[in-house]
Amino acid sequence: MTSGSNLLLFPASLPDEALVSRVSRYHILTRNRKTRDSFMQLFGKPRTALTDIVPPDIPCLALRLPGDSSDNLERLLNDNTMFPLATLFNSWTPPTDWLGAAATPATIRRRTLGLAGLTKICEHCLREDFNTHGSPYIHRAYQAPGVICCWRHGTSLIERCPECSCPFEQPRELLEVPWKPCACGYRLGSNVDPIDEATVGGDAARGYAVFARDLLLAAPGSYSTSVIASTCRTKLVELGLSRGQRGIDRHAAAALLGDYYGSDLLGQMDPAYAAGKRDQWFRMGSRSGTPDVPLNRHLLTAHFLFVDAGRFVQALERAAAEALMPPMPTRATLDLAGDARKPNDKVSRAVGELRRALEENPRYTLEDLWTRYRGTLTRLLKWDRKAFAQIRDLAQKSRSRRPVAARVISPHRLDGARADQLRQAALRLYASTDRPVRISKYSIGRAAKLAHVVSSRAAYPQCNEVLDGFAETQWHFYARRYLWTLAHLPDAAASEVRQQAGIWHYKFVELDAYFRARSLTQVTHLREGQIIVLLRGHGIDLKWEGPCPDKTFARPGRAYVKKCTGTTTRHTAGPSSNNVPTPVDLAAVVLERARFTSAG
Known part of the structure; x- marks a missing residue:
């Protein structure tokens, strides 16, 4: 479709220029009195959103620009919007006939695609752009979700005027800065101080900005959800974050990602993380969870796993190639002895499917194949009995599970510091004067807000050593509960003490007799840590096996117990x-x- 527009004053795109920057420069060049006039000339509407990740009315502009409308739309999307990132992660797909339905704005899922937020500017880039291109402009890479610093200078991006804190962007409006001064008179880029190392973003923030900018320039295309999930899952397994045979330890992965960026930085880069919505925060690596991941979290996870955009794109290409080809030898072989067949032979395809099933599940028998691949086996039996016999013989051979290479996980760099946090949390729990509850490894981890280290022994050896040392036995917990109850009920009968302590009758009888035989000192006013001191005075430590370790107690409850x-x-x-x-x-x-x- 070729448009007959005469919008010859619409400026050509500068390197990595945002769409709102081009439209704002058009408004300045045409000297229109009102922004409404410029919007009507370009979009046929009095107002439209230009700072969305994908502006919904961009086809209207493509139809009005000179040249082929389809080419105009493609260049606008790839050169001036976040469209390459949205399609890369399959977060959004444009309508089929977007140009033909330009009058109807495209529906955009804000939850997974979102908005870019306020317009962000680097003052150092404004000065350099003016010297290099003759005009300052807004860079598209700085508007990527989660970017908070300049990829070139490392300085923090600004969203408001440094003098009066007025935001640069107004909803559904054009920008006046940096071409015009702010309402307070401050002109961006006019008085740029030398770069201060104190204001330079950290390695993670700057690396993320470079990663987002490189992906925008590369525009690698679109990949399916299964390819993205497979790529991330493979990398997570390489990092030792697997769980079971095919699962991913999401809690450990989220913890490592939090350590890499830091809580403060993640709070600036991800609104959900800042709001404390972290129950299902990390969902990468699964086909069901990947489609619901917002675009900024896709970028955060990809940068955390691959660091470099080039390596990420190469990993996606390898996963896409493997998805198109079955994990079998490239030769079209049917007979295990070497009888070749055509690659498109239906018998060869059936045999390939069954052999892949046997390779992926080494303990499958012929009965398992009949249970799961009944249709394929039935067709193969009709087409070629010799091929069926080969599959039957292969399934009957004794096979063992494929050896899994042992993953070596180095201890986390914060293992020692977190071990100290767990130790302090355990000491606080034992020193508390509240009604005792049993202190386990998980309760210590929850008290220190480090529950994830309990299931990551290889990454946190010192932490787990502390947890193993401070976890108490059931009898030690009974002893603490017994002393605490006596301190609060010094003159109560034994039956009342047992009821308030919540200890099973038969174990309470043994425990009460043990302490009475040792003339336990009555405590009326508990102080912090006093119960532990009393227990240690009687030779009772955290691993105490009870007053009668050799005695076997019947389990309480109404369960059936076999009698003699x-x-x-x-x-x-x-x-x-x-x-x-x-x-x-x-x-x-x-x-x-x-x-x-x-x-x-």
Whole structure:
């Protein structure tokens, strides 16, 4: 489609220029009195959003510019918007006939695509652009989600006037800065100070800005959700973040990502992280979770895993190539002895599918294949019995699981510091004067807000050593609860102490007898850590096995407990006198029921 527009004053795009910058420069060149006039000339509307990641009314501009409208739309999308990033991660797909339906704005999913936020500017780039190109302009790469510093200078980007804090951008309006001074009179780039190292962004923030800019310039195209998930999952497994055979340890991955960027930086780069919405924050690596990931989190995860945009694109290309080709030898072989067949032979395809299933599941038998691939086996049996016999022989061979290479995970750099945090949290728990609860590795981790280290022993060896040392036994917990209850009920009867302590009757009897035999000192006003001091005075440490470690207690509750032969009542049919329970049997049953009833 070729348009007959005469918008010859619409400026050519400068390197990496944002669409809002080109439209604003057009408004300045035409000297229109109102921005409404420029919007009507370019879009046929009095107002439109230009700072969205993909502006919804961009086809209207493509139809009005000179030349082929399709080429105009393609150049505008790829050169002046975030369209390359949106299509790369399959976050959004343009409508089929976008130019033909230009009057209807495209529907954009704000949850996964989102907005770019306020317009961000680097004052050092404004000065250099004026000297190089003769005009300052707004860079597109700085508007990428999560970018907070200049990729070239490392300085923090600004969204407001440094003098009066007025935001540069107004909703659905054109920009006046940097071509005109702010309302306060300050002109951006006019008084740029030398770069201060204190204001330069960190390595992670600047590396992320470079990563986003390189991806925009590369414009690698679109990849399917399965390819993106496979690429990220492969890299996560290489980093030792797998869980099970095919799963990903999302908690550990999110923790490492948080360590890489830092909580403060992540809060600036991701609104959900700053708002504390982190339950399902990391969902990369799965086909079901990847489509719901916002664009900024796609970029954060990709930069964290690959660091360099070139390596990320190469990994995507390899995953896409593997998705198109089955993980089988390139030769079209059917017979294991070497009988070749055509690559498109239906028998060869069926055999290839079954062999892949056997390779991926080494313990599959012929019965398993019939359960999961009944249709394929039935067709193969009709087409070629010799091929079916080969699959049957292959499935019957003894095979073991494929050896999995041991992953070597180096200890985390913050392992020692976090071990100290866990130690302090455990000491606070044991020193508390509140009603004792059992202190385990997980409760210590939760108290220190480091619960993820419990399941990452290889990455946090010192942390897990501290957790193993401070986790108490069940008997030590009973002893703490017993002393705490005595301190609050010094004159209560034993039955009331047992009820308030919440200790099982039979274990309480042993525990009470143990402490009474040692003339335990009564404590009326507990101080922090006093219970632990009293226990250590009686030789009771965190790993105490109880007053009677060799004694076996029946489990409390109403579960069935098998009794010995001499006291078991037999219920069999028939009038035989052997089936009649004796008084001794009945007495044993009554006592046993009374014991379990009191325990329940």
